[in-house]
Amino acid sequence: MGALFFTYTTLSLRLHQRMLSNAFDLGIFEQVVKSYAEGHLPLSEIKGPDFPVMGDHFHPILASVAPFYRLWPSPMVLLVVQAALIAVSVLPLTLWARRALGSGAAGVIGVCYGLSWGIASAVGMDFHEVAFAVPLLAFSLTALGNDRLVAAACWALPLLLVKEDLGLTVAVIGVLIARRGARRLGIATAAIGVVGAALAMFVILPAFNPKGGYAYLHWLPGAGGGEGGEGGEGGLAELLFKGTIGLITPEAKVTTLLFVLAPTLFLALRSPLLWVVLPTLLWRFASGLWTHWGTSYHYSLVLMPIVFAAFVDALSRRQPSGKSLRRYLVGSVVVTTLFLPQFPLWQLVKPETWRTDPRVAVAHRLMDRVPDGATIQASNQLVPQLTDRTKASLYGWPDSRPHPEWIMVDTQVPLSRRWPLNPMEERISLDRALMQGYRTVAERDGFVLLTRSG
Template sequence: MRNHQRMLTTGFDLGIFEQAVRSYAHGHLPVSELKGPGFPLLGDHFSPVLATLAPFYRLWPSPLTLLVAQAALFAVAVVPLASWAQRAAGRATALAVAFGYGASWGIAQAVGFDFHEVCFAVPLLAFALAALGEGRLCAAVMWALPLLLVKEDLGLTVAVIGVLVARRGRVRLGVVASAVGIVGALLEVLVIIPAFNPGQGYAYWSNLSGGGATGTESTAVLQAAHCGLTAVLLLAPTAFMAARSSLLWPALPTLGWRFLSHNPAYWGTSYHYSAVLVPIVFAAFVGAVTTRPAGQHPARTYLATGTAISVLLLPLFPLSHLVEPATWQSGARIAAAHRILDRIPDGAPVAASNRLVPQLTNRATVSEFGLPNSSPDPEWIIVDTATPQTWPTSLAQQARDIEAARAYGYRTVMNQDNYLLLHRP
């Protein structure tokens, strides 16, 4: 919430998801002007689970609704994991798992970068794997199946959970779960998403290495280094015990598409991509601790080591911002930005800088200034001319776009603290 209040959230992705939830809240399928004029979001990712936020958004139409919901969903996931750990291995294990999950860098990175649909997958996976670990196999499948409504790649995760169910004695149930997961993922990728987006089909095929990787040796080395570091950091808070449990297997589909991709954003620890892996890793940790062979080091050795690693990692990731004074301060420039934003009437079509977008998406039709597929001829343009940008445009290109807008007929309404507001009737 403080990130948003300090204008550190972005149009890509908080603005996009707010436009999706706002669409559902007003009774129609999700569209996002940020992705393009009238762009159907079910033609990008298959995430109908976002509709469950619509009633809350009607009560509180704000991007903060999404951020609070995400925090709540992440928090709920600790309940099944810690409860199972306490029943299976005692209070010390439960506390170590609860702290390790809650302080995990994967969750912190997701919270630190806007809102994403994967927040729904995290508690579903936690409940499913806790049930699986305790032998409640039917419950595990029931918790896993809704993952198909969160994102199209998670059908493969459902399939792996089905395999684990089959290995634990419920063969027919496991085979059915696996089949539903695979068929569901294929239907979403090959039929449903292309039906909503007939011009592009499933746009993310190109992220696979076969779709355009450079293939250079240096790129391959960099990719291997990033992927290896990510794998190590995922397992380190469990003292690498998680690697000993078959409950880690559901992480393989997500790691597979990430590590095979030629998109560098998928390889490392940034953004939200590791959030779905955190409940899997800690479920595997509980499974490994409770089934370790006799004669090994006492469980407290692994618990203490994992907790110490979690503490050491805290300063490297966004949860450390909670103790930074700047987090709790809002400068005069933020106040100036809000004064300028207030000049834009509700319902108006606006093109805005990336970090100004989510300040407007709850009350205006907003596109991203600087993107070629932005909505044409918005009535208003508002840009931050001081904050360095690397995406979707540079300050130099933004300055050229502003001059082009002025030549097209836009006139300056306000220019204060390096926030520029333009208007064209």
């Protein structure tokens, strides 16, 4: 656990130091935690001028990071907290494996889980609130697999405070508790999960959202509009047909499903604990947003403790012989090792990770010229470097605060990392700012710093 914490922390801090973290989402979450630390409900300047984030996603558990942020007001504290949360989740799974399968098997399973691709993807992609779900799921499913049903429910219920969709995950855990014999407890847990998710999505979030409603329903087929959404004119039967086919197409969804199960050599399919992945997989595969379908970003983080809990459960149920157990463990090691080079943890062995581009120092010298508390629009990778002391928003994002006091743009960002403006749009936008009264304070090594005249 300690070694993995050090690994996760090293990677995420190094990415931030190299200015490879992003406004979406490290910058947003720092603004959320900073709001809690200042004693008020969370606001995010990146989402919009004084945007109430409780109208975007329901994650009040982030308030627990506020005391740490008061001690260390930096986006790096969020990255360290995330590393700690994920590392702690190794403990219950490994201890369960040790009791059921022996110390050697426990060590192998703990390492394969800790280095699994879903965790690697999340650690290499900023901070996200679902990091809190990982230890809660690991402790809950370990308790469930060992018939400690009250503990399983107690560990699951705080998931309602992590993100609005996780209430459905709580509901599935409740169903499994009921199937294990604690019918009243299971039904109560499932009911609380469903009601909690419904309250978050259809009452709390719409109440805070300036535009009303739950902001992400448009991603679903038939909801109307949205990126990749389907219009609703073909009738219910056509909608259901398209929705069913859409759960397995395009092929990125099948690839993700295979990647989820491969580290356990598909043995996780033999455990009922695997049912807990269904809510997350269903909303991801039903979404019209392509980034939800694949293996990148943080979306598979919550699946990893579930799959490996199912792996331990299946192995303990089968009670394989020593030779058979070794085959499963060796197979898991091989799959994990084959996946590693494709995901961010592999960056730790690359020489370029440990080289600092001289432009980083130039950027910080220019950012130091922006006074504390100023409003500023900046390029994506610059925003998280500014959120701790300014009201920073994303340059070129349509919802950013108009007419900020400062603008800072990195004109040499590689095309693969450019967002939301392409080079031509960025140049046109900068020229327009100069015509609207901004003046150039500095222009060095591709960085342009503007401020309003007068």
